[in-house]
Amino acid sequence: MERIDVRGLSCPQPVVVTKKYMDTIGSGEFEIIVDTGTARDNITRLAGNCGWAVANRNDGDDILLTLKK
Amino acid sequence: MKTLFTTKKAIFAVGIVIGLIAVVIQKLGNPANMGICVACFVRDIAGGLGLHRAGVVQYLRPEIMGFVLGSLLSALAFREFKPRAGSAPVVRFVLGFFAMIGALVFLGCPWRALLRLAGGDANAIAGIAGLVGGIWIGVLFLKAGYNLGRSQATYTSAGLIMPLVMAGLLLILLFKPQLVTGAPFFSTEGPGFMHAPVLVSLGAGLVIGILAQRTRFCTVGAIRDIILVRDFYLMTGITGLLVGAFAGNLVLGQFHPGMAGQPVAHTEFFWNFAGMVLAGLAFTLAGGCPGRQLFMSGEGDGDAAVFVFGLLLGAAFAHNFGIAATPKGIGEWTPLFVTIGLASCIAIGLTMRKKI
Numbered sequence: 001m002e003r004i005d006v007r008g009l010s011c012p013q014p015v016v017v018t019k020k021y022m023d024t025i026g027s028g029e030f031e032i033i034v035d036t037g038t039a040r041d042n043i044t045r046l047a048g049n050c051g052w053a054v055a056n057r058n059d060g061d062d063i064l065l066t067l068k069k
Numbered sequence: 070m071k072t073l074f075t076t077k078k079a080i081f082a083v084g085i086v087i088g089l090i091a092v093v094i095q096k097l098g099n100p101a102n103m104g105i106c107v108a109c110f111v112r113d114i115a116g117g118l119g120l121h122r123a124g125v126v127q128y129l130r131p132e133i134m135g136f137v138l139g140s141l142l143s144a145l146a147f148r149e150f151k152p153r154a155g156s157a158p159v160v161r162f163v164l165g166f167f168a169m170i171g172a173l174v175f176l177g178c179p180w181r182a183l184l185r186l187a188g189g190d191a192n193a194i195a196g197i198a199g200l201v202g203g204i205w206i207g208v209l210f211l212k213a214g215y216n217l218g219r220s221q222a223t224y225t226s227a228g229l230i231m232p233l234v235m236a237g238l239l240l241i242l243l244f245k246p247q248l249v250t251g252a253p254f255f256s257t258e259g260p261g262f263m264h265a266p267v268l269v270s271l272g273a274g275l276v277i278g279i280l281a282q283r284t285r286f287c288t289v290g291a292i293r294d295i296i297l298v299r300d301f302y303l304m305t306g307i308t309g310l311l312v313g314a315f316a317g318n319l320v321l322g323q324f325h326p327g328m329a330g331q332p333v334a335h336t337e338f339f340w341n342f343a344g345m346v347l348a349g350l351a352f353t354l355a356g357g358c359p360g361r362q363l364f365m366s367g368e369g370d371g372d373a374a375v376f377v378f379g380l381l382l383g384a385a386f387a388h389n390f391g392i393a394a395t396p397k398g399i400g401e402w403t404p405l406f407v408t409i410g411l412a413s414c415i416a417i418g419l420t421m422r423k424k425i
Contacts, residue, residue: 008219010156010356010372011290012297016211019298035222036368037149038285041075045302061151061222 006043007035007062014039015046018067022050027069035062043067074283077305083280084309090273091184091310092317094132097265101323101332102188104314105132105277106181107359108172108348109333111377112384112393113261114238117253120385123393125259129242131267134235135274136360140367141232142275143282152228154371157217160417161355161372165379166386167410168351168359173384173393174344174403175199176334178359179288179352182345183307185334187314189326192334195341202342203349204292210354210418211297217354218423220372228369231377242267260333281364289349289358333396340399340407347410354417 004021006014018032034040040056040063047054052069074080091104103109109126116127144150172178175196177185182200185193241253256262264270280286284306291303318324328336335341352358355376357365362380365373387393391400 008153008156008221010217010220011287011361012211012293012356013216015294015298035153036151037147041285045075045300046298049298049300 001029001031003031003033005033006039007033009039011038012042015042018043018046019050022052022067029066029068032065032067033059033062034065040065075285077302080284080286080302080306081309083284083286084306084311085313086280087277087286088184088187088310088313088315089317090277092187092314092321092323094265094270094273095323096321097269098263099265099270100260100263102185102190103177103181103260103333104184105273106177106184107133107136107363108169108178108380108384109176109181109260111169111359111380112173112388115381115384116261116388117255119250119252119254120381121388123388125256126261126388127254127256128261128264129238129253130264131239131242131271132274132277133363134239135271135276136278136281136363137232137235137367139275139278140282140364143279144368147283149282150228150369152223152225152369152371153220154223154227156220156372157421158372158375160217160421161376162379162382163413164351164355164417165362165376166383167413168348168355169380169383170387170392170406170410171203171344171347171349171351172359173387174399174407175341175348176394178348180310180358180360183288183311184314185331187311187324188318189324190331190334191326191328192331192336192338192341195338196345199342199345200289200349201292203346203351204289204353205296206346207350207353207418208293208296214422214424215354215418216423217421220370223371225369227371230371231366231374239271278364278367281360282368285361286364287357287361289352290361293353335394335396335398337394337398340394340403343407344394347407347414350411350414350418354414
């Protein structure tokens, strides 16, 4: 599964990168690794607005989001 | 708990609380339509430290210290304190510098633009229109691939630098050492002389710092997210601020509609607009409004801290070199530096497109 790394990117880059990838693949499943609660919340909200299901779990100090549509 | 704060209802409620706090601390002594203004208050701190010579705007504003320290407390409590740094710091410094220049031409940051509107100051409309325009230009750069690269995790002690600086400023304010140089400097008239009691201001800042850290409250992100991804979450927050401040002003008798003679404001429509185009663009390229930068610096973000130092220098420069406007109008070098600022921000947006 494709894993996108948006750690260390400042607002709104995590959302911009995620949106771009969503638009590229249209549907499917992929993972995004984030390092701040803000990025997690923003991507979760974006996914919801665009009709993608999101699951998240902690991965050490980071958070791994799985998006599915 | 994680999601309790990040709902539209929650951020709307937080916006109302911030708006109400702002108008109440105005009632308790802060300058009119300036219950909270991140740009003005950082400028006052620059004055309090003697970095500029505008005698009427010198005070060590405890609200700013509260913003950072409240955010730190919240970040620690919710395990969101993440020391990080290294995403083009010098660019962030420059963006902070020009964001402050733009804000001081309008006479207020985005927070104060909303509070001015809520107090009846129609000049704020030009500023808000400029802000939207500046953010819109910033979004064009974001869509075209602009970014400042990744930050890296860093030492805990590095993440604590801005909170420690704020704690130091707070100690200076509380103990008021009288040095032979005259420092620290406190206005004896004008907006810098007007302030709520120290502990009230500090408490207000702490409460806002905590709530804003939880909700990610950001006045620039609010407009950016609508243009970029049609997301209205942050807009709900600043709508709350506007509603809370407007209602509070009506109740407290602080709503005075009009354009001429508004407190700490001028009526030069074009420069109100252009100043905020510059500020909006600089804030967008840096990733958030000045309040948000303070909150992030409390979360350990060293790049946001560098931006805040840029704000501080921008404020000093703006007052020393006749760039900041006054209620009489713009300064001698306002047009020159708004132009230089816009050119610099556009150059940053055009030339910084590292592939990520």
